[in-house]
Amino acid sequence: MxxxxxxxxxxxxxxxxxxxxxxxxxxxxxxxxxxxxxxxxxxxxxxxxxxxxxxxxxxxxxxxxxxxxxxxxxxxxxxxxxxxxxxxxxxxxxxRMYREVLRGLAKEGICFKSMEDLTPTQESAMEIYFREIVFPVLTPMAVDQSRPFPLVHTKELYLSVLLRKADDDSDEAPLFAIVQVPSILSRFVLVPGRTNSKKIEFVLLEELIEKHINTLFNGYTPIAVHPFRLTRNADLTLNEEGAEDLLEEIEKELRRRRWGMPVRLEIDKGMHPYALQILQEELEIGDNIIEIDGPLDLSFLMKFGGSIPGRDSLRYEKIEPVYPRELDEADDMFEVLRQRDVLMYHPYESFDAVNDFVLQAADDPNVLAIKMTLYRVSGDSVLVQALAKAAESGKQVTVVVELKARFDEERNIAWARQLEKAGCHVVYGLVGLKTHAKILLVVRREEDVLKRYVHVGTGNYNGSTAKLYTDVGLFTSHPVIGVDASALFNEVTGYSAPHDWKAFAVAPTDLKDKLFHLIDREKEHAKAGRPASIIAKMNSLSHQDMIDKLYEASQAGVRIELIIRGVCCLRPGVPGRSENIRVISIVDRFLEHSRIIYFNNGGEEEVYLSSADWMTRNLTRRIELMCPVFDASLRKILINILQLNLNDNVKARELQPSGMYEPVRNKLSPFRSQFEATDIPKWKDYID
Structure with missing residues (x-):
């Protein structure tokens, strides 16, 4: 083909x-x-x-x-x-870009130095640092007949070392050993400044170890030292049906992950061929070897900027999230939410409002129950502490913890155990399904009746990522949403027949069918000459049936605009199939993460928030949630947010029929959606 x-x-x-x-x-x-x-x-x-x-x-x-x-x-x-x-x-x-960035930083007085370029004073200081801090945590691992090849951990940095005895001048193959570069220490080591110099200078940890590698092998002469790094298969294969305890099964699988099959070997450019031969044979890596001209694993640069004092001109201008104005001066958040729904747009508005809501619920004697889902939780989660506090005070606290959140499994296991110790009911979801829905339910007694308060979000309940991701959250006390929220938790935590949803659409049972119905409705509007358009913002689109449904709508005359940050398997702009579809992606300072779907519906506009991308896994193998926004003023706010994205002509790239992306270029004034979003009145002027 x-x-x-x-x-x-x-x-x-x-x-x-x-x-x-x-x-x-x-x-x-x-x-x-x-x-x-x-x-x-x-x-x-x-x-x-x-x-x-x-x-x-x-x-x-x-x-x-x-x-x-x-x-x-x-x-x-x-x-x-x-x-x-x-x-x-x-x-x-x-x-290539790394080297360009280094040159730019050097002009600003921030330098990575080679060990050979240090002054005698700096070299002496680095020797002391090595001897006192680095050397005690290093472990040389020789490979010979009595010592088999050690376990090489995935995504850890190692040095391969070829050696000869000091008095050996034979032609026999050299000895081989490896040394793990300790990840507990910083990859970049600050070098004491030169006299009267304002420069900030660093050396790489692996280069410092290489300089002093002879101290690990007394009586031997190192003849070649090269970094390498192995990536292993990290996909969990769980037998959920046969597992008596899902938590224990995941812990076992996490241990097995360390032994996953090798997938990729990264090596230093110019690695000694004998050292490479040993690694290939022992790791059984095949041909998937990437030779790198520079430091292996540039992810250390994520923390690098934080080690540089001052230099604000080299960073983005700080944006301080504001507290949602609807809740800012409220002593009682429940009183506000009885009167109106509240929409929050992170990171421009603070996630502290969610923390405060749970804290208030934990302290409120009229609150009977708190239920919520946790998918990825931050390391110092206020929410976990508040839930534990609520349980200890006698409230019914139910937490659905998704243990299978990839690469966060260990952290979630720790939080699950902490919550159980506090008396929370911890549920690990349904067999074969990840619980990816983002929902929080508080049940409160008010004048002899029970009132439900709900928060539905597009992102995880994670205060750290809420400062880095764009996400939307809705607070509501709408009774229909409250009933659906209770039903959703009953289905996840107990035996409950499928609910007749009044507001929600829930995967894997009916979310896809609901979306298909809404798309088909736009087709009918288009055919009848009524306004018909769809705007959908999400992370990824890869479900074949969903793509085909969008093609059908395009062919019927529905105007479709998709804001998809990552994967998009739909091919837009193809005559006769998708000429009415436009796809843009925005990659900028914050990670675009919100899922918002708009349907024109013949002028009777509808807007939904969702936890789900339009991928096969989201629509068929996860518990996902899509929730309508009933408040007309909040719908307008969300449409404003979508329009901000669609107007971007600075950071937006448009998907071409070829499958490649090109920068959006037009004659309009430069418009950068993430920077425009900091002006909250621009997108929130419908609230009053």
Whole structure:
């Protein structure tokens, strides 16, 4: 099949294009230098996860002899070759940009130095640091007949060391050992400044260890030292049906993850061929080896900017989230929510309002029950502490903790145990399904009746990411939403027949059908000559049936605008199929994460918030939630937010029929949606 003529863009190739857009931010000279360094780190972290999950899965298919093509026309082997070509080119471009960023930082007096360029005073200081801080935590691991090749942990940095005895001048193969670069120490080590110099200078930890590697091998002479890094298959394979205790099963699988099959080996450019041969044989890595001209794993740059005092001109201007004005002066949040719904837009509005809501509920003697879902929780979660406090005070507290949130499993296990100790009812969801819905329910006794207060969000209940992600949250006491919220928790925590939803649409049972119904309704409006349009904002779109449904709507004359940050398998702008569909992606300072869906509905506009992207996993293998916004003024606010994104002509890229993205360029004044969103009255002027 000619891949360019396929009706669909391949999911993994689309992801590569997304990470390329992240790299574009590191290349943009208008991005402050320390922020450019952060984007380089994000590219590395993204690529790590992609390799350990998506590429690992493709390799498993190849090993199993699977040759069937997917709906985009790719076989596993063909896709793997193309992915390796594109990722290798991306890494090359990433390190070219790394060197450019270093040159820019050097002009600002911030330098990474090689050990050879240090002054005698600096060299002495680094020797003391090595001897007192680094040396005690290093463990040299020799490989010979009596000592088998040690376990190489995934995504950890190591040094391969080739050695000879000090008096050995034979032609025999050198001895081999490895040394793990301790991740508990910073990758960048501050070097004492030169006299009267304002420069801030660092050396890399692995270079410091290499300089003093002989101290680990007394009586031997190092002849070659090179960094390497292994990525293993990190996808969990759980037997949920047969597991008596899901928490214990996940803990076992996390331990097995350390032994996952190797997926990628990153090596230092110019690595000694004998050292590489040993690594290839022992790790059974095959051909997936990436040679890197620079420090391995640039994710260390994520913390680098925080180590530089001052230099505010090299960072984004600080944006302080404001407390939602509807709740700012309220002594009783319940009183406000009885009168009106409240919408919050993070990170421009503070997540503290959610924390305060739960804290007030925990202290309120009239609150009988608190129920909520937790998917990814921050390390110092106020919410977890508030829930524990509520349970200890005798309230019924039920928490659905998703243990299978990828790469957050260990943290969630810790929170689950803490909540159980406090007396909360902790539920681990349903077999075979991740609980990805974001919902909080408070049941309160008011004048001999029970009143339900609900918070529904597009993002996780995580105070840290709420400062970095754009997400929307809705507080409401609408009785229909309250009844649906209770029914949703009953289905997740107990035995309950499928509910006849009045407001919600819930995956995996009926969310897809609800969306199809709403799209079909727009088609009918278009055919009848009534206003018909759809605006949908999400992270990813890859569900084939959903894409086909959007193609149908486009062919019927429905105008469709999609704001999709990451993967998009839909091919827009194709005559006769998708000429009425426009797709843009915005990659900027904050991670675009909110899911908002708008339907014109012949002029009777409807807007929904959702936890779900339009991917197969979200619509068929997860508990997801879509909630309507009933308040007309809040609907207008959400439409304003969508319009902010659609007007972006600075950071928006538009998906072309080819599957590639091009910057949005027009003759209008520059408009950067994330910066415009800081002006809250612009998008929230309908509230009063």
């Amino acid at each position: 000619n891949k360019e003529l396929s009706h669909y863009v391949n999911r993994d190739l689309s992801w590569i294009e997304f990470n390329r857009r992240v790299l574009d931010e590191a290349q943009d000279p208008d991005t402050p230098l320390l922020e450019r360094a952060k984007f380089l780190a994000i590219v590395s972290s993204n690529l790590d996860e992609f390799m350990s999950v998506r590429v690992a899965g493709i390799q498993d298919q190849i090993k199993a002899g699977y040759t069937k093509t997917d709906f985009t026309g790719y076989s596993p082997a063909g896709l793997w070759k193309r992915l390796m070509k594109r990722t290798t080119q991306m890494v090359t471009d990433q390190y």
